[in-house]
Amino acid sequence: MPNHPTPSTFDADAARRGSEARGRFRAGAPAAHTSGLADDLVQANLVVLPRDWAADFLLFCQRNPRPCPVLAVSDAGSPALPTLAGDLDLRTDLPRYRVWRDGELVEECADVRALWRDDLVSFAIGCSFSFEWAMRAEGIPIRHVDLGRNVPMYRTNVATQEAGPFGGPMVMSMRPMTAAHAIRAVQITSRFPAVHGAPVHLGDPAQVGIADLSAPDYGDAVPVEAGEIPVFWACGVTPQAALKRARPPLCITHAPGAMLITDLLNHQLASH
Amino acid sequence: MPNHPTPSTFDADAARRGSEARGRFRAGAPAAHTSGLADDLVQANLVVLPRDWAADFLLFCQRNPRPCPVLAVSDAGSPALPTLAGDLDLRTDLPRYRVWRDGELVEECADVRALWRDDLVSFAIGCSFSFEWAMRAEGIPIRHVDLGRNVPMYRTNVATQEAGPFGGPMVMSMRPMTAAHAIRAVQITSRFPAVHGAPVHLGDPAQVGIADLSAPDYGDAVPVEAGEIPVFWACGVTPQAALKRARPPLCITHAPGAMLITDLLNHQLASH
Numbered sequence: 001m002p003n004h005p006t007p008s009t010f011d012a013d014a015a016r017r018g019s020e021a022r023g024r025f026r027a028g029a030p031a032a033h034t035s036g037l038a039d040d041l042v043q044a045n046l047v048v049l050p051r052d053w054a055a056d057f058l059l060f061c062q063r064n065p066r067p068c069p070v071l072a073v074s075d076a077g078s079p080a081l082p083t084l085a086g087d088l089d090l091r092t093d094l095p096r097y098r099v100w101r102d103g104e105l106v107e108e109c110a111d112v113r114a115l116w117r118d119d120l121v122s123f124a125i126g127c128s129f130s131f132e133w134a135m136r137a138e139g140i141p142i143r144h145v146d147l148g149r150n151v152p153m154y155r156t157n158v159a160t161q162e163a164g165p166f167g168g169p170m171v172m173s174m175r176p177m178t179a180a181h182a183i184r185a186v187q188i189t190s191r192f193p194a195v196h197g198a199p200v201h202l203g204d205p206a207q208v209g210i211a212d213l214s215a216p217d218y219g220d221a222v223p224v225e226a227g228e229i230p231v232f233w234a235c236g237v238t239p240q241a242a243l244k245r246a247r248p249p250l251c252i253t254h255a256p257g258a259m260l261i262t263d264l265l266n267h268q269l270a271s272h
Numbered sequence: 273m274p275n276h277p278t279p280s281t282f283d284a285d286a287a288r289r290g291s292e293a294r295g296r297f298r299a300g301a302p303a304a305h306t307s308g309l310a311d312d313l314v315q316a317n318l319v320v321l322p323r324d325w326a327a328d329f330l331l332f333c334q335r336n337p338r339p340c341p342v343l344a345v346s347d348a349g350s351p352a353l354p355t356l357a358g359d360l361d362l363r364t365d366l367p368r369y370r371v372w373r374d375g376e377l378v379e380e381c382a383d384v385r386a387l388w389r390d391d392l393v394s395f396a397i398g399c400s401f402s403f404e405w406a407m408r409a410e411g412i413p414i415r416h417v418d419l420g421r422n423v424p425m426y427r428t429n430v431a432t433q434e435a436g437p438f439g440g441p442m443v444m445s446m447r448p449m450t451a452a453h454a455i456r457a458v459q460i461t462s463r464f465p466a467v468h469g470a471p472v473h474l475g476d477p478a479q480v481g482i483a484d485l486s487a488p489d490y491g492d493a494v495p496v497e498a499g500e501i502p503v504f505w506a507c508g509v510t511p512q513a514a515l516k517r518a519r520p521p522l523c524i525t526h527a528p529g530a531m532l533i534t535d536l537l538n539h540q541l542a543s544h
Binding site for chain 1: 452455458470471476501544
């Protein structure tokens with residue numbers, strides 16, 4: 001992975017704000033999601049798996065870096081990711097978790113200490129909030145953000161590279177843009193390979209097997225205005241779909257939109 | 273301009289090959305064009321103007337860097353551009369020249385020594401050969417190259433920024449590509465701001481005032497296949513169109529496709 005975060009890169013103010021946000025959730029403050037919270041800080045998808053499943057999942061991520069960019073992997077049993085945050089406890093520091101058994105959602109909760117085991121391996125995976133931050137910082141409007149909706153996401157006919165039990169279709173998120181913004185968006189997001197990087201498609205949705213843009217498989221539809229081009233990025237829902245298909249006996253993830261807040265600043269993930 | 277070439281950057285083998293190519297033309301070897309000759313070397317558009325017109329033309333280029341990226345400007349009267357080539361004589365080293373008076377083409381010739389004056393200022397302007405080389409080096413096919421045609425170019429409804437008598441529409445070149453290649457092409461050509469840089473448009477030609485892709489204003493039409501997107505770059509014909517409109521009493525340019533061959537390697541123009 002490019003630009004592996006290391007603890008020495010923490011900005012003091014960012015670390016203080018990250019720690020405060022996590023501390024509130026650790027103390028039990030309720031929150032539906034983390035969108036808009038400390039939005040200059042890197043937020044991450046969380047996937048926790050038994051060690052027996054972790055090697056194949058890491059291989060799946062390695063083979064599919066666009067939808068599954070790994071920011072950090074824990075030691076087995078450890079609830080810390082020291083390259084992402086100084087005082088992180090992965091069992092308590094996210095506002096909401098989902099618990100999956102044999103690929104089925106069984107519970108949503110605010111604390112997973114009761115489920116923790118010393119063979120659990122945690123993955124932090126890059127999230128589109130970071131590259132949306134980068135585009136918005138350069139004046140590119142993001143339709144679903146402006147409409148207060150979730151991003152539209154689609155199962156496509158692009159297959160991921162399989163690894164053990166993990167595989168399935170690549171899920172893509174879509175953001176409509178003018179041509180000029182689409183070109184600028186390629187430039188901006190190319191600098192952020194750790195958070196999905198450049199678009200994987202633009203233009204005709206049918207070319208990637210999407211029949212109807214107004215009927216996303218996940219998230220909310222947004223209008224594509226006259227003169228706009230739909231621009232598609234590899235999406236962090238891809239590993240969730242692969243996990244559901246692989247059916248591990250236990251898996252813990254963040255709940256949708258309720259991300260892991262780190263101490264890293266988004267711009268620290270830029271490759272150049 | 274980014275990455276101003278300096279003489280110290282010449283590669284010895286590139287300088288030897290550049291010098292040989294120019295020497296052949298200086299000795300009178302006939303050539304219709306330089307396409308495919310030493311194609312890892314930077315080739316440039318040439319514009320020569322009386323000093324009284326040069327300041328406004330330089331300002332026009334400064335205000336329109338995408339269509340008019342200046343690689344080097346000579347001292348008045350000098351036929352040398354030492355940052356581009358060691359032994360260059362601009363009066364003899366291109367295979368063919370065009371001579372314009374009051375904006376009208378009056379002559380095409382292989383040598384302009386008889387026309388030279390000590391108030392002439394020469395401009396070398398980046399050429400799309402360099403960014404096409406970069407895309408082809410990464411496996412992106414270029415339709416007009418594969419078909420042995422000139423690139424299709426179009427007058428658009430995008431206005432240049434005026435400077436003195438210079439102005440008029442931006443001319444764009446068009447290369448059809450798959451979506452994946454279009455995205456990669458944005459990345460590759462963004463690294464070459466000195467040779468037009470990233471595309472300025474993609475998708476619907478009507479958005480930039482092009483009514484019919486099969487009827488280019490300059491060059492040859494090429495087919496856009498099913499599933500391809502037309503991708504548009506600012507074109508080096510823009511300054512030629514501006515010169516024709518401005519009607520300077522004397523102007524010398526290269527003949528179409530018969531470029532100035534320099535001692536610089538294309539990759540030396542990469543911004544990163």
